[in-house]
Amino acid sequence: MRAIAFTIALCAAVLLALVVSLKGCSDSITTRLGGATDIWTILRSFNEENAFKLLKEQVAMGARVPNTSAHQRCAVWLETQLRKYTAQLHRQQFEVIWRDKKFKLTNVVGVFAGSSGETLLIGTHWDCHPSAENDEDKSKRGEPVPGANDGASGTAVLIELARVLSIYTPPITVIIALFDGEDFGEWVYGSRHFVSNPVPYMPDAAIIIDMIGDANLNVTRELNSIEHSRRLWEAVMESAKALQYEKHFEGDAVRILDDHVPFIEAGKPAILLIDFEYPYWHTTKDTPDKCSPKSLGVIGRTLLHFIFIGAKKFWGN
Ligand SMILES: [Zn+2]
Structure with missing residues (x-):
């Protein structure tokens, strides 16, 4: 007993x-995991249909070419969108001169404070290219690019990502940066401006996304990223593999100037996720029907996996 x-x-x-x-x-x-019991809960909360809606909303404003009313409207819209998800919002307004003409540009930057540690910037450009010089129809080459993929896709993913980060606190601080003026004049104006005037401060690493909405998504193996920031590249590829997305990351090796380059020049690890095999690049056919919610989901969830799982490993804590 x-x-x-x-x-x-x-x-x-x-x-x-x-x-x-x-x-x-x-x-x-x-x-x-910022309040979630498992990573899958966080990944599932990324709503690719919502992201696609945000893509279409941008295209509906018209081509967001600097110094146009569509561009002005979009700058206000971006701020309204990000403000829903963070009180730490910064608007950087600046001017550039190109071919004797003054252009007013705006970066919109939102901060999502992490529970500890390092800061990762995730950025994209929101402006559109002013002329469709690759259009088959020569008469359309002077028209602006609608920028469904080239401008709106990365922006849509980052606004949806901001929504998820407002629910689940990331383990690292995430700065979401919507850069202006990547796609005209002497290129990458927005990220160059940010790197020389970082608000609130310079991040420890940067991931730039651009043209990732292609319905047939195949991310380029971008050489500036791989040569200068191989460890970050491999860490993000590990996240893609963990989600069985590796088949979307097997594009050609190409060297591209994009918003990651100013960060590399500043000595930070920085990579670019871009699908450069997009037949409608800088044409009037860069419209939402060439893009898919699925592709936005692949990139959004790869980024979330890296933020919540990969980043800690990357920084060794
Ligand atoms: Zn472009």
């Missing part, structure tokens, strides 16, 4: 210890 009572007491103690240790374990996971 005593023995049985002792056994029962022992069992209860073991059970209690088990419950306590399980609870301790899930507490540390939920802290690490």
Whole structure:
């Protein structure tokens, strides 16, 4: 009888210890995962249909070419969108001169404070290229590019990502940067401006996305990224593999000037995710029907996996 009572007491103690240790374990996971019990909950909350809607909303404004009313309207819209998800919002307004003409540009930057540690900037450009010089129809080459993929796709993913980060606190601080003026004049004006005037401060690393909405998504192996920031590139590829997305990351090796280059020049690890095999690049046919919600989801979830799982490993903590 005593023995049985002792056994029962022992069992209860073991059970209690088990419950306590399980609870301790899930507490540390939920802290690490910003309140979610597993990474899949966070990944599932990225709504690719919502992102696609944001892509179409931008295209509906007209081509967001600097110094046009569509561009002005979009700058206000971007701020309204990001403000829904963070109070830490910065608007950088600046002017550039190109061919003796003054252009007013705006970067919109939102900060999502992490529970600890490093800062990762995730950026894209939101402006559109002023002329469709690759259009088959020569008469259309002077028209602006609608920029469904080239401008709106990355922006849509980052606004949806901001929504998810407003629900789940990231383990690292994430700066979401919507750069202006990537796609005209002497290129990458917005990111160059940011790097010389970083608000709120310079991040420890940067991931730039551009033209990732192509329905047939195949991300280019971009050489500036791989040569200068191989470890970051490989860490992000690991996240893609963990989600079985590797078949979307097997594009050709090409060297591209984009918003990651000013960060590399500033000595930071920085990579570019771009699908450069897009037949409608700088044509009037860069419209939403060439893009797909699925592709936005592939990139959005790869970024979320990197933020919540890969980044800690990348920085070794
Ligand atoms: Zn472009």
